[in-house]
Amino acid sequence: MPSPRYWREIPNRFRLEAARCTGCGTVAFPARTICPKCRGRELESVRLSRHGKVVTSTVVRVAPDEFMMEAPYAMAVIETPEGARLMTQVVDCDPDTVGPGMEVDLVFRLIRKEDHGGILCYGHKAVPVGG
Amino acid sequence: MAGIVGYGAYIPRNRIKTEEIARQWGKDPATMSRGLLLTEKSVPGLDEDTITISVAAGQAAIDRAGIDPARIGAVYIGSESHPYAVKPSGTVVVEALGIAPDVHVADFEFACKAGTEAMFVALGLVDGDRVEYALAVGADTSQGAPNDALEYSASAGGAAFVFGKTDPLVDVLETYSYTTDTPDFWRREGEFYPRHGGRFTGEPAYFKHVIAATSGILEKSGMAPKDFRHVVFHMPNGKFPQSAGKQLGFTKEQLEVGWIVPTMGNTYSGSSPTGLAAILDIAEPDDLILITSFGSGAGSDSFVLRATSLLPERVKRAPTVKEMLDGPRRYLTYGEYAKYREKIILNT
Amino acid sequence: MREVAIVGAGMTRFGELWQSSLRDLFVEAADEALRAAGADHVDSIFVGNMSGGQFVGQEHLGPLMADHLGMAGVAATRVESACASGGVALRLGFIEVASGMSDLVLATGVEKMTDGADVTNVLASAADQENEVYHGITFPGLYAMIARAYMTENDLTEEDISWVAVKNHKHGAMNPKAQFQHEVTLEQVMNSTMVSDPLRLLHCSPVSDGAAAVLLCPLEQARKYTDRPVRIVGSGLATAPMALAHRPDPARLDAVARSAERAYGMAHVTPGDIQVAEVHDCFSIAEICCIEALGLLEREAAVKGAVTGCTALGGRIPVNTSGGLKAKGHPVGATGIAQTIEIFEQLRGEAGDRQVEGARLGLTQNMGGSGASSVVHIFEGV
Structure with a gap:
């Protein structure tokens, strides 16, 4: 993840900034300039709640090199109360316990490291509510 | 303040x-x-x-x-x-x-x-x-x-x-810092692990600075150990803060709440601050609290604090x-x- | 629009082809297609290829491949839609001939995956880099999430998914071009290494090298090249949101359903008319989802298709008689054309042990990424 590309995404990666269409109410995460549902162009910035629910999930056992140390790890599509969905790892739990319907909090974590002394890339991961 | x-x-x-x-x-x-x-x-x-x-x-x-x-x-x-x-x-x-x-x-x-x-x-x-x-x-x-x-x-x-x-x-009533150059623990640029002076980290380093800073703030504030409900010292291990407290005239009860090292370990820069957080989690209005940190190299910062009536209701947030x-x-x-x-x- | 026919086909064997380079693979398949039709020239070439750039550091495949085919100078371009690159190359060739722009077009697909590239990461570039890959997802992971979503909504078991692999290996065992020409048992599939729950190693298509090519011309000129042309009667391409999180329902492959609808509409046929189909089983769960989205079977029958034998050779609607991506192999850019060749052979009655008796109407469905693009073609034997 070269640094300009990572830096550009800071608003959504660090603060979960999304866009809500003032026309139809659809919340797009990360923010977009055109509503994916009604093609409206009037979107306002909203911050997603730091919690949500698992829509679907898996446990990645054969991981990309960058995530080899973390495998096996759970990954899930999470839906926040605003109706936005995002894909994250689900951590701080037995990955086998993660499944659809699980309530999670979104926490700030290190996501990946650029090779050979490159930048550290942060963002959000999910943690089951109440451990 | x-x-x-x-x-x-x-x-x-x-x-x-x-x-x-x-x-x-x-x-x-x-x-x-x-x-x-x-x-x-x-x-x-x-x-x-x-x-x-x-x-x-x-x-x-x-x-x-x-x-x-x-x-x-x-x-x-x-x-x-x-x-x-x-x-x-x-x-x-x-x-x-x-x-x-x-x-x-x-x-x-x-x-x-x-x-x-x-x-x-x-x-x-x-x-x-x-x-x-x-x-x-x-x-x-x-x-x-x-x-x-x-x-x-x-x-x-x-x-x-x-x-x-x-x-x-929490009101901050007083602060005090005590610093000398004491090479008891260090990590050079590019080194992965720190090095330390073994027993030299004790008497001339940890105890000298913790005791000097704590004595200093007590004198500056005109307070005595018995005035405090809770006290927390930097916790490099379980023993050092207990021993420093004893030497300064604090009781085990005063140290108890902030002494979280046995199950947390030494979180270095987070050690005495996290001990303080543990104290604030249960402190009652008007409780007087003393915190003294220690950093190798070496120095100590001390704060005298007093819980306000707002504290207990905010804990649960x-x-x-x-x-x-x-x-x-x-x-x-x-x-x-x-x-x-x-x-x-x-x-x- | 002119009617378009396939008049020649060629493909390499699929597998770990250590001796062959990206260009070697292309030349072998394309030359075979030309020779089969007795053609000594073409007007243009479409090269379906997902990622020559990442797999072997080679982009700009149009001129390179034309040159190595001894046809430097001809119009040639590369087509990319991830694993659907081959199917989309066929569609563009079809449109070019149908439009009257060209009379003889090679639609090809090629991929060289075993030259040492980090295959997991290259394939992941067909997913959303910023929102999916950044967080550590893999392709098996994405399809595993689709599988779990499908299982949550439906009565689908790991065993149902596993039967798809068993069936496709059974078909592949009869295909001399397949990477895996052997059968597997349900127990072997169910006990294979878990890759991404609930998908196991034997639910996943392999890493493969290979190329495939078909020659297209107007139907009215087809007899110059072959006695048994196969007509392309329908073509549909559709897209869906790239990221799984941005789809209304991760269990539903909307691009597949839409591309099928368009192809059926163009061909004036219904799913019930299809007699043989090649479906994009990059992971066994995908075959089940796609059969349903294509309307070949109702949901419940789709789930149990391989269990009941309904989708096996001799069943109501044989799917992936070639062995599918699972057994035949999946050199990603070549897959869409290889699917086409299986249907081409079926409709010409040349599929040997795998022949679906009396097949006159066949379908291919080729999918990119986790289903963000899908291309469907319908063919008729002439």
């Missing part, structure tokens, strides 16, 4: 038991545990570092303060394990917490004292009306060299404090230290610990 308007702590969920480390190096687990008064320590996940711990503790502090983070005018992160050698931790923290960009930011390093150092400077800026609010964090994911005494204690965690003048949860220490935990084998602390080199 300004006070603490919000505070928060964060301790990772992974733990390793003292006996598991002792077994690895062929040492008697009971002797090690008894000698250091440690039973286990926290271990950061692969995705946790000083920055993520600072964000978690900082968020809790902002939640307890109930303020708009954009009003925070200064943020200082004290740590000896900043993830970057060059590039601030604080810049990530202020972006993640919604504080940027109108804010003064700096990273501090002073071995285990960087957290209280950040608190000291944050307090001063609020006191001097330079900024409305200031956030100070002490956090670390420290590494002790394998088979070194430090390996049993070096742990991960941190605490954050928002200073302000309006609606303090974020997790308490006890909840994190006693809550969901995962115990690691030494092999997993070595993997988590990136002591294993992979071919990638």
Whole structure:
């Protein structure tokens, strides 16, 4: 993840900034300039709640090199109360316990490291509510 | 004087038991545990570092303060394990917490004292009306060299404090700092593990500075040990703070709440600040609290604090230290610990 | 629009072809297609290829491949839609001939995956880099999430998914071009290594090298090249949101359903008319989802298709008689054309042991990424 590309995404990666269409109410995460549902162009910035629910999930056992140390790890599509969905790892739990319907909090974590002394890339991961 | 308007702590969920480390190096687990008064320590996940711990503790502090983070005018992160050698931790923290960009930011390093150092400077800026609010964090994911005494204690965690003048949860009544040049513990540029002077870290370093700073603040404030409900000293292991407290005339009861080292380990810059957070979690209005940090190199910062009537109701806005220490935990084998602390080199 | 026919086909064997380079693979397949039709020239070439750039550091495949085929100078371009690159190359060739722009077009697909590239990461570039890959997802992971979502909504078991692999290996065992020409048992599939829950190693298509090519011309000129042309009667291409999180229902492959609808509409046929189909089983769960989205079977029958034998040779609607991506192999850019060749052979009665008796109408469905693009073609034997 070269640094300009990572830096550009800071608003959504660090603060979960999304866009809500003032026309139809659809919340797009990360923010977009055109509503994916009604093609409206009037979107306002909203911050997603730091919690949500698992829509679907898996446990990645054969991981990309960058995530080899973390495998096996759970990954899930999470839906926040605003109706936005995002894909994250689900951590701080037995990955086998993660499944659809699980309530999670979104926490700030290190996501990946650029090779050979490159930048550290942060963002959000999910943690089951109440451990 | 300004006070603490919000505070928060964060301790990772992974733990390793003292006996598991002792077994690895062929040492008697009971002797090690008894000698250091440690039973286990926290271990950061692969995705946790000083920055993520600072964000978690900082968020809790902002939640307890109930303020708009954009009003925070200064943020200082004290740590000896900043993830970057060059590039601030604080810049990530202020972006993640919604504080940027109108804010003064700096990273501090002073071995285990960087957290209280950040608190000291944050307090001063609020006191001097330079900024409305200031956030100070002490956090670390420290590494002790394998088979070194430090390996049993070096742990991960941190605490954050928002200073302000309006609606303090804790009043700051007095501060005091004591510093000399004492090479008891160090890590040179490019070295992975710190080195230390063995028993030299005790009498001429830890005890000299902790006792001098504490005696100094007592004299400056005109208070005596018996005036305090709670006291916390830097906790490099279980024994040192107990011994310092005894020498200064504090009782075991006064030390008890903040003495979280047996199950948390030494979170370095986060050690005495997290002990303070544990005290604030249960303190009652008007309780007097004393904190003295210690950082090798060497120096100590002391603060005299008094809980206000606002404190108890704000505690529940974020997790308490006890909840994190006693809550969901995962115990690691030494092999997993070595993997988590990136002591294993992979071919990638 | 002119009617378009396939008049020649060629493909390499699929597998770990250590001796062959990206260009070798292309030349072998394309030359075979030309020779089969007795053609000595073409007007243009479409090269379906997902990622020559990442797999072997080679982009700009149009001129390179034309040159190595001894046809430097001809119009040639590369087509990319991840694993659907081959199917989309066929569609563009079809449109070019149908439009009257060209009379003889080579639609090809080629991929060289075993030259040492980090295959997991290259394939992941067909997913959303910023929102999915950044967080550590893999392709098996994405399809595993689709599988779990499907299982949550439906009565689908791991065993149902596993039967798809068993069936496709059974078909592949009869295909001399297949990477795996052997059968597997249900127990072997169910006990294979878990890759991404609930998907196991034997639910996943392999890493393969290979190329495939078909020659297209107007139907009215087809007899110049072959006695048994196969007509392309329908073509549909559709897209869906790239990221799984941005789809209304991760269990539903909307692009597949839409591309099928368009192809059926163009061909004036219904799913019930299809007699043989090649479906994009990059992971066994995908075959089940796609059969349903294509309307070949109702949901419940789709789930149990391989269990009941309904989708096996001799069943009501044989699917992946070639062995599918699972057994035949999946050199990603070549897959869409290889699917086409299987249907081409079926409709010409040349499929040998795998022949579906009396097949006159066949379908191919080729999918990109986790289903963000899908291309469907319908063919009729003439």
